[in-house]
Amino acid sequence: MKLISNFLLFFLVTGTGISSVYAGDSVSLDVPPASLEKWYKPANKRQVWLHTMFALRREMQAISEYAEQKDKPGMEKWISRLEKHYSKIADMVPEWKKEIKPRLLSELKMFAEKGDMYRVAKTLKMIQRTCDDCHSSYQPLVVAMYRSPHYEDIKVKDINGALESFSDNMENLSDSVNRILIALDDNHKTTALQASQNLVSQLQNLGESCNRCHKDDEYPRERILGEVTQQRFAKLKSDISAGRVKDSQDLMGEIAVTVCARCHNTHRIVNDLRDALLLEE
Ligand code: HEC
Numbered sequence: 001m002k003l004i005s006n007f008l009l010f011f012l013v014t015g016t017g018i019s020s021v022y023a024g025d026s027v028s029l030d031v032p033p034a035s036l037e038k039w040y041k042p043a044n045k046r047q048v049w050l051h052t053m054f055a056l057r058r059e060m061q062a063i064s065e066y067a068e069q070k071d072k073p074g075m076e077k078w079i080s081r082l083e084k085h086y087s088k089i090a091d092m093v094p095e096w097k098k099e100i101k102p103r104l105l106s107e108l109k110m111f112a113e114k115g116d117m118y119r120v121a122k123t124l125k126m127i128q129r130t131c132d133d134c135h136s137s138y139q140p141l142v143v144a145m146y147r148s149p150h151y152e153d154i155k156v157k158d159i160n161g162a163l164e165s166f167s168d169n170m171e172n173l174s175d176s177v178n179r180i181l182i183a184l185d186d187n188h189k190t191t192a193l194q195a196s197q198n199l200v201s202q203l204q205n206l207g208e209s210c211n212r213c214h215k216d217d218e219y220p221r222e223r224i225l226g227e228v229t230q231q232r233f234a235k236l237k238s239d240i241s242a243g244r245v246k247d248s249q250d251l252m253g254e255i256a257v258t259v260c261a262r263c264h265n266t267h268r269i270v271n272d273l274r275d276a277l278l279l280e281e
């Protein structure tokens with residue numbers, strides 16, 4: 001959920017350049033140097049940058065826990081790892097050399113050597129500040145640029161079997177949902193039935209695209225388009241056919257929540273915020 005909360009903070013994008021507005025205050029986000037790209041997929045086989053960051057956090061924690069326990073060898077082992085990874089920041093992205101303070105690592109080593117736990121803790125805090133400063137300027141855009149899923153290059157079949165874009169599929173889903181609701185309201189049973197048939201096919205076609213990102217994992221598709229959803233559609237068909245308008249409308253509400261909104265909450269929110277953040281790039 002970390003990803004989403006970062007996005008929600010930087011909610012609106014205005015003007016030229018990248019600046020965002022939240023609760024009336026303006027915050028500016030810096031665009032990361034292009035050299036960062038090679039430490040992310042697809043340019044790299046692994047998410048090297050991100051994994052370096054995970055290592056840094058683990059090392060900071062180990063050092064501070066061993067400092068509390070006054071365990072010198074423990075501390076020293078993790079300080080040397082921290083030193084290696086901390087200096088990798090500037091090796092990987094030379095433009096970020098000014099964001100780090102390697103001398104703090106030398107000081108940390110010295111204080112650890114002396115067993116001066118008070119200064120070890122203080123120095124760790126100063127190192128942490130360099131982490132925090134870089135994060136607040138760059139983290140949101142880096143996540144948006146290199147780690148959020150995008151849908152532009154995904155093609156989905158339409159109900160006639162021709163290929164359409166992901167967002168056209170969405171427009172068509174929305175048309176079908178509304179056609180059903182309009183037809184129910186006006187008691188046009190045949191139209192409602194036909195539109196619900198279309199909706200089922202459109203979702204079926206959409207479902208073919210899930211494995212673009214979810215690979216061999218069948219669970220995400222099952223969760224949103226699986227058995228329970230199919231049962232709802234089967235019941236919808238019989239409710240519409242039998243003229244049970246109120247029941248049909250209720251079911252449509254359930255479908256909108258369990259299919260559309262449930263998927264949007266993980267996929268669309270992130271996608272739309274990413275588009276908004278990168279609009280002026
Ligand atoms: C993969 C899960 C997923 C499901 C299921 C899903 N959507 Fe979407 N929807 C998305 C994503 C992602 C976007 C943003 C896509 C984009 O802008 O390219 C989106 C965008 C939209 C849009 C905006 C279209 C646009 O041009 O930006 C509409 C309208 C929409 N969805 C309707 C629906 C309806 C109605 C349903 C249910 C019947 C539904 N969606 C089911 C993921 C989903």
Ligand code: HEC
Binds near residue numbers: 099131143
């Ligand atoms: C020069 C910039 C910079 C410095 C300095 C920096 N980071 Fe990062 N860090 C980033 C960026 C950019 C991201 C976003 C990467 C992503 O999400 O793919 C990040 C993400 C992280 C994350 C992942 C957060 C999450 O859960 O998604 C952790 C943990 C982290 N950094 C720890 C640290 C620690 C600890 C330090 C200091 C010892 C540090 N970083 C110093 C730029 C920096």
Ligand code: HEC
Binds near residue numbers: 150206
């Ligand atoms: C462009 C990439 C992409 C596509 C296409 C995509 N997803 Fe996802 N989906 C993600 C990402 C990223 C997450 C969050 C991380 C995770 O859980 O893998 C996610 C999470 C989910 C989750 C919540 C986590 C879970 O496993 O329960 C569900 C459910 C889900 N997706 C369903 C679907 C369905 C259904 C489709 C097809 C209709 C779909 N996704 C298509 C990228 C995608």
